[in-house]
Amino acid sequence: MTQTNPTVSVIIPTYNRAADLQRAMESVTNQTYSDWELIVVDNHSSDNTEQVVESFQGFRVRFERIRNNGIIAASRNRGMALSKGKYLAFLDSDDWWRPTKLEKAVATLERGVDVVYHPLLIASPEKRPFYKRKTRARKLKSPVFRDLLVNGNPMPNSSVVVRKDLADRVGPISEDPDHRSWEDYDYWMRLARVSDRFQSLVSPLGHYWLGEGNTSNDQNTLKNLERFLEKYRTDIEESCGGLEPCWVVYTRHRLGQRAMTLGTLFRRNTGCSPAMRFRMLMVLLGRKLGLN
Secondary structure, eight states, rough: OSSSSSSSEEEEEESSHHHHHHHHHHHHTTTTOEEEEEEEEOOOOSSSHHHHHTTTTTSSSSEEEOOTTHHHHHHHHHHHHOOSEEEEEETTTTOOOOOHHHHHHHHHHHTTTTTOOOOOOOOOOGGGOOOOBBBOOOOOSSSSSHHHHHHOOOGGGGOOOEEEHHHHOOOOOOOOOTTTTTHHHHHHHHHHOOOEEEOOOOOOOOOESSSSOOOOOOOHHHHHHHHHHTTTHHHHHHHTTHHHHHHHHHHHHHHHSSSHHHHHHHOGGGOOOOOHHHHHHHHHHHHTTTTT
């Protein structure tokens, strides 16, 4: 069943995650806010994904198939193109929401905000069913673009709800293979070039699944850092005097590629936030004390 003019279009890309998809879809149908449509974009799964979607008959669900060639942005873009809502909400098929997520996000957006995000509780098989750790979702300071550039991405994909007319102005998410696994961060940066009206919510209104199927690794992370630095080189020159942004320095150190120094911490033109400086200082102290 479809809805002519829903307030929120929820977009879930998926591939061979039928059991996880069931959980994600249930978290949408259990929302206290009911004016939504759900668009599931499937990369031609070979499991029972279609049967899972069909089991939600009677809800406002659309099932679309595409060949995304390993570019998940293509699936999200297809969902965005099909959407009819005033707002777009992104949900990965292995994550899930708390029942009040859309209610609280829409209430915030209706006050004139363009982009809403929030922490997610980190879920993993060994921690089931008690999830206490959560992703960081710091409040972004104006200018938001510069904060994102200098201090990194605080916006987990499955937490974000964005005004559709803003997304239409910015255009689709990058499908460049060099943006794979950080295309969402790149998209938030592009949104921030157009609008400064980003709002973080304090409560963790969903769960981020850190379990089977996670494909991130240190080598890919380091490659993505180089691609990020190349794409935003001019902006880094203007905002950081050509020095690497704080979160890049922190990530390189954490992955053992480079050492941090006190000079790194206190160079004024890096623009580090106090919170990031504190995290970096704790890492340095831990190293001095032999704790890391």
